Amino acid sequence: MEALRNRDIKILVITRILRNFYFGYLSFILPLYLRYTGFSDFGVGLYALVATISSSILVLISGFFGDLYGRKKMLIIMSSMSIYLLLILLLTQNSIILFISAVFGVSFSGVGGGAGGGPVAPLINALVAERVKNERTKVYSLLTSAGTFSSVAGGLFSFLTSSELENYYYILFVIALFLAFISTIITFCMKDMQVKNNEEKKVLPVKSGKNILFISMAGMFGSLGLGIVLPLISLWFQDMGLKTFQISLIFSLSYIFSGIAVMFSTYFENILGTIKSIVIFRFLGSILLVIIPFIPLLFAILVFILRTMFYQMALPIRQNFSMNIFSPNERSRGSSITGIFRRLPYGIASSIGGFLFTIEMFALAFVSAGLLSTLDPILYYVFFRNMEKN
Numbered sequence: 001m002e003a004l005r006n007r008d009i010k011i012l013v014i015t016r017i018l019r020n021f022y023f024g025y026l027s028f029i030l031p032l033y034l035r036y037t038g039f040s041d042f043g044v045g046l047y048a049l050v051a052t053i054s055s056s057i058l059v060l061i062s063g064f065f066g067d068l069y070g071r072k073k074m075l076i077i078m079s080s081m082s083i084y085l086l087l088i089l090l091l092t093q094n095s096i097i098l099f100i101s102a103v104f105g106v107s108f109s110g111v112g113g114g115a116g117g118g119p120v121a122p123l124i125n126a127l128v129a130e131r132v133k134n135e136r137t138k139v140y141s142l143l144t145s146a147g148t149f150s151s152v153a154g155g156l157f158s159f160l161t162s163s164e165l166e167n168y169y170y171i172l173f174v175i176a177l178f179l180a181f182i183s184t185i186i187t188f189c190m191k192d193m194q195v196k197n198n199e200e201k202k203v204l205p206v207k208s209g210k211n212i213l214f215i216s217m218a219g220m221f222g223s224l225g226l227g228i229v230l231p232l233i234s235l236w237f238q239d240m241g242l243k244t245f246q247i248s249l250i251f252s253l254s255y256i257f258s259g260i261a262v263m264f265s266t267y268f269e270n271i272l273g274t275i276k277s278i279v280i281f282r283f284l285g286s287i288l289l290v291i292i293p294f295i296p297l298l299f300a301i302l303v304f305i306l307r308t309m310f311y312q313m314a315l316p317i318r319q320n321f322s323m324n325i326f327s328p329n330e331r332s333r334g335s336s337i338t339g340i341f342r343r344l345p346y347g348i349a350s351s352i353g354g355f356l357f358t359i360e361m362f363a364l365a366f367v368s369a370g371l372l373s374t375l376d377p378i379l380y381y382v383f384f385r386n387m388e389k390n
Contacts, residue, residue, distance in 0.1 A: 006131050008190045009139065012124060013146050015079070018183040019120075020147035022082075022176035024154025028234035028251055032244060033169050037093045041235060045354015048231040050102035052347025056340045058119035063336020067205075071123045071332060072192040078119040079184040086177040090170065122335030127190075129323040129331055136323065140316035141265045148259035148312065155252030163245035205330035205337070212334045214383040215322060216341035222286065222376025223342040227349030229289060229369040232357055233304070239362075240297050254305040258312040265316045274321050275384050278314045282377040285311025290370035293363045325387070 031044045039047065058078060066074040081104045088101040124143070132139050157175070162168040205212060229236075237247045269277045288307035292300045326334040349369075356365040 008127065008131055011186060011190050012127060013143060015183040015186055016124075016143050016147040017150040018179045018186075019079075019082075020150040021154040021157075022172075022179050024151030024251070024255060025158035025172060025248060026176055028247060029158060029169070029172060029244075031232060031234055032238065032247075033089070034098065035235065035238075036169070037098060038095055039098075041232065041357040042351075042354045043099075044232065044235065045351040045357070047099060047102050048227075048350035048354070049347040050099070051104075052227075052343045052350065054103045055119060056343040056347070059122060059336045059339040059343060061336075062119045063122040063332040063334075063339070066123045066126065066332040066336075067330065070192055071127055072187070072190050074332075075120060075123045075127070075190075076184060076187050078123065079180070079187055081119065082180040083177065083184065086173050086180060089173045090177065122332045122339055125319055125323060125335050126331035130328065137266050137269060137316050137320040140319045141262055144262045144265075144312065144316050145259045148255050148262060152252050152255040152259060155248050155255055159245050159248035159252060162248055163243075168244075205327065205333040207327040208325070208330045208334045211322075211325045212337050214379075215334075215338045218376045218379040218383065219338055219342040220345050221379065222282065222373045224345035224349050225286065225369045225371065225373025225375070226289075227346035227369075228353040228356070228365050228372070231346075231350040232353050235357060236362060239357075240300075242297075250301055250304065254308040257305055257309045261309045261313050262316060265313050268313070269317050274317055275381060275387065277317050278321065279377040279381045281310045281314035281317075282380070283374055285309075285314065286373035286376065287370050289373070290367050293366045321384075 031048075034044050034047060035041070058081065062074045062078045085101050085104040088097060092098065125140075128139055128143070129136065158168075158172055161171055165171060234247050234251075237250065238244075242250075265277070268281075272280065285307050288303050288310070292303055295303065322335065322338070323331055353365050353369075356362070
């Protein structure tokens with residue numbers, strides 16, 4: 001792939017691998033750890049809500065300031081947020097301080113989640129778009145796949161650590177802190193391709209406004225649904241009798257299948273078309289949630305892995321489509337605005353999910369999550385079906 005000759009793309013791949021290694025287990029270890037330190041399920045849901053609100057604010061800042069003053073600078077700043085969270089997790093178990101750590105914007109949206117990739121996502125999407133003119137879907141697929149397989153390694157590391165050692169939380173957080181620090185340092189080596197253009201100083205992304213609104217509306221319903229269950233699903237697996245190391249293995253398997261499947265995203269895009277691919281994969285990634293609480297646990301695990309795979313397959317196609325329909329000088333801001341419309345509903349829904357989990361209405365949580373999130377691909381088709389390229 002010719003794009004890999006670009007040093008900055010290589011750096012983005014490397015930092016994605018480092019970040020995803022610890023997010024491969026942090027996304028489901030963190031709610032388990034909060035429960036371990038005394039949080040109720042409702043408290044975990046509130047933590048996810050605060051983290052998501054904070055993440056939304058950080059996404060807005062990263063996108064707008066990235067477009068206006070430099071994407072590399074903002075990527076460095078946003079990459080460092082995980083460092084502060086992990087320091088708190090390592091230094092205290094005080095429930096108040098732990099709850100305050102949610103302001104660093106790291107929630108429970110791992111692979112197959114509905115709230116996007118955190119404050120770095122708008123910056124990475126735009127950085128790739130400005131450095132790669134052709135084969136962007138392939139580059140986004142590569143980033144997604146490389147990150148996914150790194151999450152596999154992180155999940156397997158968590159599986160081995162939690163099954164063999166008693167102080168596994170401490171070890172996992174130390175490793176995560178080290179990798180977060182290294183990935184932030186490496187980002188300094190990127191070239192800052194700041195666009196010097198008078199249009200760049202316009203605050204609102206007016207050229208891309210209509211498309212930003214459409215993507216935001218679709219993503220809002222998707223995240224509103226998925227947020228009810230996905231931030232807390234590791235707690236559901238635990239309530240079903242599984243141990244931490246078994247939950248780690250489930251997530252690792254979901255990452256493996258997702259990492260393999262996402263490499264075929266370009267192939268399916270060429271056959272089905274961009275919009276149809278997004279709609280089909282996201283619909284399957286949503287509706288499969290409905291049946292999980294009604295089937296035996298083993299089959300529920302298989303369905304969870306399958307829906308994660310389908311959801312991830314749409315991601316690189318969707319990223320490339322967004323970058324194509326956003327004005328080049330508005331890509332970070334466009335991604336940040338659409339990101340807010342995913343993150344805020346996701347956080348609000350997580351508090352609702354926490355309440356439903358507390359009163360053990362699991363079936364209602366899963367059914368609501370699946371049905372609501374299908375509105376995302378449905379609206380995507382309604383808004384963009386005329387832009388289909390076969």
